[in-house]
Amino acid sequence: MIYRVIGRILEALGVLLLVSFFVFSIATLIPGDLSLQLTGVDGATEENIMRVRAELGLDRPFIEQYLSWIWNATQGNFGNSPLTNRAILGDVNAALPVSLQLALFGLIGATIVGAPIGVFAAVRSSSRLGQLIRTNLIVLLSVPSFVVGALLVFFSSRYFPQTYRSLFIRISDNLMENLKVMFLPSLALSLTLAGVVAQVTRNALIQELNQPYVLTARAYGFSSRKVVFTYALRGAVVQILTVGALLFGSIVGGTVITERVFALPGIGNLMVTAIGNRDFNLAIVAILYVTVVYLILNTFIDLAAEKIDPRIRNMKS
């Protein structure tokens, strides 16, 4: 066990190193850097730009820049953003919880809506209604979140102004107000993800329901509720969890659209803004944070899957 934990941590460090290297290379390859942003259009003389580049160390060779960044990073020093002059870690630390909260609420909402639909569609897969759900899921899956988000913003601000909050309030400042702010974005995200959750639940459950042991259970006269919920769903849950975790990871890094529509200061927003400004020091740290979230989730799911499903445990041993 202890070896596995150490192995996992080493693996994670390796992944982080690789990711940082790739992001750093891409940042260097992309034309343009911070110097233009800092000097401004009026002050953008050749001389000024050279001076700023020298100050930021952007004129040094790539490898040298990267190694010095790594050296600083190992000491926990990620520096300040030259653009805002705020500590990078502070900005990212403030943005991550917003995205985590959004992802969590969105996924919970999606599960509440999507999982029962998926179970129903699987149990009644051959009926007309089951087929109808399946066809509609595809439509639901293909509606982009900004459409749902924009519609929600429109309807709530027009017809239910009391539910709509345009100003973000941190969870640490006021829980109730924060929940009110997060309600609409979470709903928008839930609706777009519900289709995915329903689809995954349906497919995983149908696969389990076709297993011979389900037929055997019916032959022994177990109630169909028991067969579906304690037999088949238990077998399907690992698949559903795995997709859920991947979804969670992709939401944390990829909710920029929802965050933009609802003006939330999340990490997706931060990342896109930083890249737009060529503020790569900030972008790298944001990306590494999202990577860490992915790694933690992956580890968690691996361990959980082994705990839940003896089939996976047997495969390993």
Next chain:
Amino acid sequence: MSKDLLVELIDIEKVFLARKNFMNKVKPQKALSNIDLQIYPGETLGIVGETGSGKSTLGKIILGLERPTSGRLFIQGKEVLTSRTRSKIGSEYGFQMVFQDPAGSLNPQLRIEQVLAEALGTVESSPGSSRMVRLQQSLEEVELSKEFLNRYSGQMSGGQQQRVANARALLTKPRLLVLDEAVSALDAVTQSHLLRLLKKLQKKHNLTYIFISHDLEAVAEMSDRTVVMYQGRIVEQGESSTIYHRPKHPYTRGLKASIPIRDPRLAKTQRSLMRRDLLTNEEVPQHACPFVDRCPISDEAKCITATPQLTCVPEYSNHKVACHYYRDFDERFNQIGKG
């Protein structure tokens, strides 16, 4: 319907519809047609046939796990297929089945102890300590040590899984047990041991067995009566010894001829009685004999235009065969062989 019968099937037909999408139904697949069958209490009925001949479907219909498309099903003289019947008739009448795929038929999420306990729980509720003893005994009966109670099905070999599946079925003391290829994954010693055990239990509790296999020899050895199925139809039925030693239908003859001869000197003389050159199966017309394309004695006149009905063979009691030319088999076979 006669009360002496345990189960009676009358003109059972099963059509599978593979529905591809919301609007249209495509390609009905006939799994069973015109099945008339009587099962007497205490007997062993063998069903033999190749893959896809409908023998497993027939077993599932008797247990109520599949609903026939048409036909009537009587259990102890009572019609059970009414419009509101749910799928549980089998367990209500104490019918049980050992499924073809032993690995798949055990829930991989549960320990063997739970698997067996749940099955036992469907027939009786006993306190924990005596239940544990029962579970251990049931494993001992199939020659597994009690350590297996703590295992998951994924931690056992195929033969062990099949023994557990048999133990589970016997645990519920079923009145009728459908054994669908139930011993075919076992080694010869365990196989014969389990068959002997099944026969012993049958005598003791007056159980009824339906023994489904692709192996004519095993079926004939195990069962009192044998039913031979081909393409969802019964082509021959009768006493097992008659079916085995004096098969009438060309398909049964073919099955017998394909049993491996163990003496290597005699094995050279073995030849197949089946052919597959006339038609591919999809092209067999609806009203033709289902065996027409592989039959060594079929002709274009009668066999392709009329499905032969099961008719009694006068020489033997209770022997039926569905072939236009079964009387003239040798003559026709030699003729065609020469021509």
